[in-house]
Amino acid sequence: MRFGFMEDFRNPVKWRRPFPEFYRQILDQIVRAEELGYDNVWLTEHHFTEDGYNPALMATAAAIATRTSSIRIGTFILLLPFIHPVRAAEDVACADIFSNGRIDLGIGQGYSHHEWSAFCMNRSERGSRMREGIKLMTRLFTEDNVTFDGKYTQVKDMTLSPKAVQDPYPPIWIGARGPKAIKSAAELGYHLMATLGPDPAPLYMDTLREHGRNPDDFKVAQLRMVYCAETEDQAWEECQHHLYHLFDFYAGILSEANDAEGDDVPLPITCAEDIRHSPLAAELMIGTPDQVARKMEAFKAKYMCTDFIMDSQFPGLDPKKGTKSMELFAKHVMPAFR
Numbered sequence: 001m002r003f004g005f006m007e008d009f010r011n012p013v014k015w016r017r018p019f020p021e022f023y024r025q026i027l028d029q030i031v032r033a034e035e036l037g038y039d040n041v042w043l044t045e046h047h048f049t050e051d052g053y054n055p056a057l058m059a060t061a062a063a064i065a066t067r068t069s070s071i072r073i074g075t076f077i078l079l080l081p082f083i084h085p086v087r088a089a090e091d092v093a094c095a096d097i098f099s100n101g102r103i104d105l106g107i108g109q110g111y112s113h114h115e116w117s118a119f120c121m122n123r124s125e126r127g128s129r130m131r132e133g134i135k136l137m138t139r140l141f142t143e144d145n146v147t148f149d150g151k152y153t154q155v156k157d158m159t160l161s162p163k164a165v166q167d168p169y170p171p172i173w174i175g176a177r178g179p180k181a182i183k184s185a186a187e188l189g190y191h192l193m194a195t196l197g198p199d200p201a202p203l204y205m206d207t208l209r210e211h212g213r214n215p216d217d218f219k220v221a222q223l224r225m226v227y228c229a230e231t232e233d234q235a236w237e238e239c240q241h242h243l244y245h246l247f248d249f250y251a252g253i254l255s256e257a258n259d260a261e262g263d264d265v266p267l268p269i270t271c272a273e274d275i276r277h278s279p280l281a282a283e284l285m286i287g288t289p290d291q292v293a294r295k296m297e298a299f300k301a302k303y304m305c306t307d308f309i310m311d312s313q314f315p316g317l318d319p320k321k322g323t324k325s326m327e328l329f330a331k332h333v334m335p336a337f338r
Contacts, residue, residue: 004040006311012051015316025319034071036330042076047115058091065099074104077175081129085136093164101165108175112253141169183207191219201304221307225284228328232287242314244272289332
């Protein structure tokens with residue numbers, strides 16, 4: 001199992017820091033994580049949010065590349081339908097060059113009705129736009145003089161220059177939550193990125209086999225919220241209000257999207273203090289390193305995972321506290337599960 005962590009650069013009004021200062025603090029956190037031996041940093045994207053959720057992943061990836069030397073830099077996920085595929089391919093190639101071949105390209109179709117409405121785009125086209133965009137990007141990464149006549153994009157005699165460092169191109173991952181998207185990831189032959197909810201790995205693996213692919217050649221990333229402190233009480237006191245902000249945001253956009261089982265179930269909490277004693281706590285890894293390690297054991301037995309992604313820098317949390325949690329996890333939990 002490889003270990004990575006998510007960075008969304010969310011800076012809510014309630015706890016707002018000047019954005020240049022906050023971005024520097026998160027970059028410092030990423031540098032420290034590289035020193036601690038984390039394998040990946042994963043960047044996640046949304047648009048037009050109150051808390052400044054990172055909307056520009058490849059620019060951020062390039063910034064991280066110039067501050068680091070070994071940690072891999074991935075997108076979890078790049079919302080491809082909102083970006084011209086040629087522009088995306090150029091941005092990915094440049095980030096791969098800045099990082100000397102450390103980019104992982106996680107791609108998704110997006111689900112927020114608010115974002116699709118703001119872009120004045122038809123949400124029903126999201127899957128076909130994503131698949132067409134990936135097809136064009138992979139051709140640009142591997143061919144010269146590309147002519148492409150798609151439903152949404154047309155190019156003529158186009159050669160991507162410069163091309164990515166990784167041959168033939170950075171590893172591609174598909175972010176998928178619903179059964180249709182999970183099967184599509186396997187059919188396309190790309191790695192899978194999963195979030196909270198039912199384990200998508202069995203359906204993904206079965207579909208890989210149905211299409212003559214060896215599941216051993218593919219990776220499955222799973223995301224979990226993790227926070228370590230010296231005591232359980234300290235861990236909850238430091239993170240619960242920031243977790244509540246996170247849950248409240250996702251409850252709204254997921255219930256409206258209703259892409260996966262459970263999306264439309266109301267939150268079983270009314271305030272931050274409820275989280276610790278609610279059903280949500282079963283999927284969270286909050287507490288001392290020993291408690292988190294026991295949660296990791298249970299997770300490992302229940303879910304297939306080659307790449308564990310932890311979300312510890314919750315919206316509005318002091319980055320120093322987020323970094324301390326990551327230090328405790330790296331020292332006391334991570335070695336036992338590598």
